[in-house]
Amino acid sequence: MARIEMDLDMPEGLHLCGYERIEQGHAFEVDWPVDDTFTCQRCRRSEKTYVQYGDKIHVIRDLDVWGQPSFFVYQPPCHRCGSCNHRQWLIPPFKRKHVTYTYRFERWVLQMLIGSTEEEVARRLGISAEMVATIVAHQLQDEQHIAPGLQITDVGLDEISLKKGHKLYATILTDLTEPSRPRVLAVQAGKDQAAAEKCLDCLCEEQRRQVLTHRTDMSPAYLAACQIKLPNSQSVIDRFHVAKRLGEAADRVRKKDPGLQKDTVGGAAESVSVVSVGVSPSSGGVDGAGAKAVGRTLREAAGVGGGLLGTLGHHGGF
């Protein structure tokens, strides 16, 4: 056996307790500290959280690792209200309710849509075009928040479109300060000057003053918005800028500095133990967030006959 070490960028507060490679994918078993108090959604009473775990296991799509899909695997915690007895799930910090993928997977889908179509993105990620559309819709509904302390010197503005049955256009603001790690800052409906200005207004005034270059397509609407909102910024016309960079970033391996070691030298080995979802090569059926083989395997391995990945197929996950 060889040992490989990699740095994973985990969402804040999330604890990695296990890993297993499963066919063409990666399963990371995770948990996270729950809040001390919980407010009942039915009777609105707050009380000390009383956490229970059932026998369900949820499998949630996250960013790719080495070009292969990765998943967070966890037992969803729930709380039973001491007053009205209502049982309710505690939503993990890394995803929204009723979806089978992480927030950062959503952002990644947005990035991939730049210079691409929903079908291409869906195919590449092994998800449905409907899921791509749902992700964009959720992202558009969210309040756009950019940390005011973030230093941003270069931005990109791009339009994306959902053509198949949606006729939806959106404008995406991307941080290009670190060229190798572009990231979505904001998204707004529409592809006109107003949409671009709304995106730029998600930056605070100080941040807008610090922007030195903006890259957009030839759209006069975007250029006009930047002229108004970015007083110190110069336009860099580069039609394929973001699409190209984002494509590169998506293809790049997410690990930072893999150190291959032939022999295990004590200690560090404990950090990643084996997840309790085994490997099985045979098949199952339903799949939610891509990587069918992985889904089937996890379902079988969990041995809960639809409980585990049944939730995936039916829009589940809490």
Ligand SMILES: [Zn+2]
């Ligand atoms: Zn209650």
